Every structure is written in C-alpha cells, then in structure tokens.
Amino acid sequence: MGLVNTIDLFRHAEKHSYALGAFNVVSLEFLNGILDAAEAVKSPVILNIAEVHFDYVDIEQIYPAIKYMADKACVPVVLNLDHGMSIETVVRALRCGFSAVMYDASKKPLEQNIEETRLVVKMAHSVGVSVEAELGRVGGAEGGAHAAKARCEFFTDPDEAERYVAETGIDALAVSVGNVHGFYDGEPELDFELIAELKRRAGIPLVLHGGSGISDDDFRKAVSLGMRKINFFTEMSKIATDRVRETLERSEHCFIQDLLKEARLVIKEVVMDRMRVFGSAGVCSQAGNICPTGGSCATCSSCSTPERPGNTRLPETTGQGISDSQLSDIVSEVVKNILNQNNS
C-alpha cells in the first residue's frame, strides 16, 4: 500500500472508536516483527522512530527497507518521527520520507511551544505529512531502565489544550494524564475524567505515550474516551530481551541469528496482542471497510472504497523523499519566519 500519513487513519479510528498502536523500531527485527503482526491481524500500524534512539538506528539507512516493506504490506503503514526535539530533526525526517512527525516542545514555555509547533505544522503539511505534538509533560524515559511516577502538576490543562490545538493546527495531541514513559513506579493511575475533558475541548485525536504497564481494561477505557494512538515500546523490548535470555539459557549451541529470530517472533506476539486490546485488529478486513479482494497488495493502491483506512496516499514526493528544490523552499520559509520573529 505504501506509506500513508495519519489523517485518514485517525478519521477511521474516530468513527469506529479504536486506537492505532505505535511501536518503536530500533532494528530490522522490530520492523519485521511489528509488520508481521499488523498483517496477521489485519490492522493499520504506526512505526515510530524516536530521536532518542538515533544511536541505535540510522534513519537514512533503514528508510529504504521500511518503504519497501510498506509498499508490499497489505495494511496501511505510517512512518512517524517520535519525539523530534528540534526543527532540524523534523526537516531531516521530512527529507528522509517520513509520513508523520511528532514534534516535542513540551518542556519549553507554552508560547514557544505554540510558535515552534505551528512552524512544524506549516512545513509538514506542505508536503502531506501529519503532525502530533505534546502539551503538558509526560515524565520518564522512552525504554528507560528506571521506573517513574506521573506528576499531576505536569498534567495537560484543558484550557491550554483548546488554545494549543486552535493555534498550531496539529492533527493529534499527546497528553499527560497519569501516563509516564518507560516503566511505572507503582500502579499507573490514568485520570479518565481529564481524558474525557481534553477530548471534548481539544476536539482532535488524543495520543497516549508510555503504554507499558497500563492494564488492558484501562487501555480500553482510555480508547472509549478518545485515545486514538497509543505508543508502546518499553514492555515490548523487555519481553523480547527476556525471550532472548531464556533461549540462551536453554541452549548452548545458539547463534546470534537464532536469538534475532526469537526476538522477531516474540515482538510479533506482543504487537498482535496489543492491537487486539487497542481495537485495531481486524479493521482492515471488516465488511465495507476494505476492497473486495480482502486487501491484497496489488489492488489496495487502486481501491477507492472511501471507508477503508489509509486510502489517501501521500504525494509521491513525500514517500520518496523531498526533492532538493522543495527542501530549499521549506528551509528558506523557515529562515524567513525566524528572521521576522527576531525583528518584531
């Protein structure tokens, strides 16, 4: 099907009340395990690559593999920059061919967060790439070894959320509602009233970061209240690590390729299970949602059934990287904006 942005997928998820799972890719085993799962349960999927993982994965190196796999896949695939921390990283992801970006200026003052995010939206939307941004602060560290507690002083404020969405033009809002990245110190306690209020005020899909450790029931409740994307990584990585350790302990004659294969298999199991809980499993094969062939790759790209998620493909330029002239237009626009701000 090729890479798609999140806009159609979120529209479909809103209508049918489910959440898209976003799973981090740090190696080819993760990429293959996650896509194996999505195809097995017929679910759209978001592949996250986080800036904090750039030490493990080179985006320019892995992009051709992701594009190749997405083109072959019989389900919609989004390639999302997770927690882009600078405008430079966002431009790099756009140049590379990502179909969605998450820009995180949540640690900066509100006015600066709005200003920078608005700029990212302008750049990304100009080439058909969707944008998620964060308001409030989700604590902990992605894949971090230390457990963290949510702090209510960092929870997303509904008044600010309403203004933030209106002034930035983002497509999805990452919120702080009792969630933390990595493992939780104690039982996670999501503030469901706040989720409902944020959904009402923001009026766009909400995103839950820090999915590891939240119970299935709490996930389902959060989804019923408007969560449309759930980031899930730490627990998946931990389960894969445990499986590799068990395999090593069981067999003396075990090679690295056997361990990598085990990792891929267990990642597939974990992701399939999460997709069932998030409600996205099977949405690509529901009657009326998909082309009559059941979503075989060759026909998907020409299918015009409006109900099926991910029908709108990105402009050709995005899926294959932005051309040099487009990039130079974007960069000169950004520079002009920054100069204007400094002068005013």
Ligand SMILES: [Zn+2]
């Ligand atoms: Zn996050």
